[in-house]
Amino acid sequence: MESFNPCLDCGICCTHFRISFYWGESDEAPGGFVPAALTEKLTPFRSCMKGSNDVPRRCIALQGVVGEQVACSIYEHRPTPCREFPVYFDNGRPNPKCDELRAGIGLPPLPDPHPMGCGLA
Template sequence: MDDFNPCLDCCICCTHFRISFYWAEADDAPGGFVPAEMTEKLNHNLRCMKGSNQVPRRCSALTGEVGRGVACSIYANRPTPCREFPVYFEDGTPNPKCDELRATIGLPPLPQSPLPRAA
């Protein structure tokens, strides 16, 4: 259970939310890290991941089949909203939004985390 990563068989959040973030997170800004070619401009201050700004949504960094075997092709360079979305809360309880979204694709609720996650 220690190696359990629910995101590796789900990633429904990558097809549900618009993934918007401060423009300077993109790698065409000094110190940015998100591949700029995978983003689109929303306004003067914000960008979003391509594919997440229209319905149906699917983040341009998402690879694989949702609900079966998926990955983020830029995981180490993913934007802040992706880094901060909690699958588990600090006390180890699953995020109810994850369970709600997982149910829409027929996946079971997340189990209680065996150990509380660090923030």
């Protein structure tokens, strides 16, 4: 059974944030995993995903139509900021920033598994 993944019909975060990270995550570095060809250097120690440092922003790895159907072309090799941006927090609550960004493109808020405020904060 497939689990619900709101990111597959959204993708707005990939067009909103500059996706910057330590250059050692690039596959140019030993143990790195982010494809270097999809990054640009910001400083001697920081890189970002191409397209995310420009305005309008759109990460080069984002495929599809934002707000309809999207995917990350390097999902298994995405940088730390992408791995650490929570759609839902550890307590199961939706990230308000996701809801804010989703509203900007006409998507509904994320479903809240604890809508009655059952004591989880």
